[in-house]
Amino acid sequence: MAVSLRDVADAAGVSIATASRALGGKGRVSEASMRLVRETADRLGYRVNTLGKALREGSDGVVGIVVPMVSNPFYASLVHEFEDQLSRRNLKLLIADSHGELDREVERLEALASRRVRGIFVVPAYFDRSRPTITKIARQLPLVQVDRRVKDDSTLTFVGVDNADGIGQVLRHVFEQGAKTVVFVGADNRTSVGRERKKAFTTGVEELGLVAQRPIIDRYLFEFGLSAANQLMRRAELPDAVIAGDDLIATGLLSGFVRREMSVPGDVLITGFDGTILADICNPTLTTVQQPMAKIAEVAVAQLMQQIDDAGETGSHVRLRTTLREGGSTARLPTRTVPRSTT
Amino acid sequence: MAVSLRDVADAAGVSIATASRALGGKGRVSEASMRLVRETADRLGYRVNTLGKALREGSDGVVGIVVPMVSNPFYASLVHEFEDQLSRRNLKLLIADSHGELDREVERLEALASRRVRGIFVVPAYFDRSRPTITKIARQLPLVQVDRRVKDDSTLTFVGVDNADGIGQVLRHVFEQGAKTVVFVGADNRTSVGRERKKAFTTGVEELGLVAQRPIIDRYLFEFGLSAANQLMRRAELPDAVIAGDDLIATGLLSGFVRREMSVPGDVLITGFDGTILADICNPTLTTVQQPMAKIAEVAVAQLMQQIDDAGETGSHVRLRTTLREGGSTARLPTRTVPRSTT
């Protein structure tokens, strides 16, 4: 059995209260007791039982995060940044993967709440269906929505980026590169991010006087990008630029085109969204909308800490700025010298 | 304040013991009490306090994992698989990022042990320096080393792949593609994986009668691959094939070459290790050693469960098989028709 505070106190010949004070560094303890207790604790290999401490104090230093998919490089980076921010405040990160499924998300959120974590970060799986559980949990403990938000969330805190502005950035960029016809290949209305980027695309296209082809909509997956590229190549006319909903789709598109001997940016321009490592790795490199991951984590953690301290201070929505990260995928305007192969 | 079992019991007019039994589903409870208590609990929005439960039972359903860097796609996938495996057993995953630094690793491991997690998965940051803490912790609770191991770990459990065989697979592959001169670009002796892959390269080269150029050794980073490509291009003679220590380095190499107008596989063949999504995304796609991530998680979790149940059953080392995943980066033998540009 593990050694408890009781064991240390007995071995040191002091009360359990004194032992606690000596180890915890709180309350008055004589220099002698302090040393004695600490030595004894070391000798016995004592380690505080966080469970007991937490029960007594109401909560332990654990914060939970629910993401749709850790294996998505964007969320992997985000988790990394959160872990970093939290560890500076001596908090631990409990990670839960919802797989983008409502059932799992609900189950995970309830489990975190049961565990009496100090707070929760959540990237909602759905814009509307995630709402009930999230608002319910938020009434019970500090909660911050990250990256995505749910419908009618004026009472909930949110930290993410300005997706509309981000899409505007790439749209203006391809416009400046000479693109006239564009197409959006992104995700559906299931998530706030899907909605916002899709809508911003439509708005931006109008403002710039571009011609938009019929969009292709599905999930944030590399495989989807791949198949979308094939669909596009089957169309009568290839657009000048493809605006992808995220980097996974964008790199999928890029691979899809290149594998069919098309040139990017020679035949078509492609842009992504997120600014993950994927944008560096593909060839050509991907022009993308860079999300400030570290900043998102920093602000989200700050918001959560504020809720923990002030208890009640919720409802603020923070939209961080994205930046255009130029890569080779939009390096020059498409020059359709060679008629593209039809397949 | 959150509603406690006490509240539910009072509201239902039963003892706290009966309430506990009714909710927990253990022990004899009358049908009537059962229904009454459950209804009351629902009405009050009761949710068991895992902390109290855990203190009573000695541990909660949390398992910790310490990885060097969640943002590395390989570890992101691994974490994803672990979360999946664990959630089926109703266990939660506490994630800790060591950044590959000893201090952080020690601190994280101690914290997990303090928290009385059910067990720990750890990817050791160092082959030798990580040993003391890991063996110490392993004496106190179930622990399984994953992917990497520490020195003299016959008492420790380990689950990973057969790195020697994996390197052998790519080496034979490039040999069959006609490569004569090869070079290893990988990581140092700091980790077991670095050691094993490096050593396997040397052994394999001898067996196949290949000529090895001086290796380039550093960390598992995309940026390192990038700079290694530049170093290689500065050499008098470019090797026929570059065997990279992992996919990050491999894609870095690939980008490095391609950005300098070299052709892969036209001028040089490249192979990776891990089988992450990166191998799909780069262009050409990367030939790599596929690690069975799901299987690793499955076996590692099974090993941990066994330790939890049998208490003491440690020391087994499981080496899973890797498979060769062929991509475009080794599609054909280099044909040096064009003298390569010197820069």
Added chain:
DNA sequence: CTGAAAGCGCTTACAG
């Protein structure tokens, strides 16, 4: 400065 005691929320023998 130090100790005895209460209590965080829960589960489970132990009686009845």
Added chain:
DNA sequence: CTGAAAGCGCTTACAG
């Protein structure tokens, strides 16, 4: 079937 009680390990008023 049900309740009173003990106890998991800890911290912190409360006395002294």
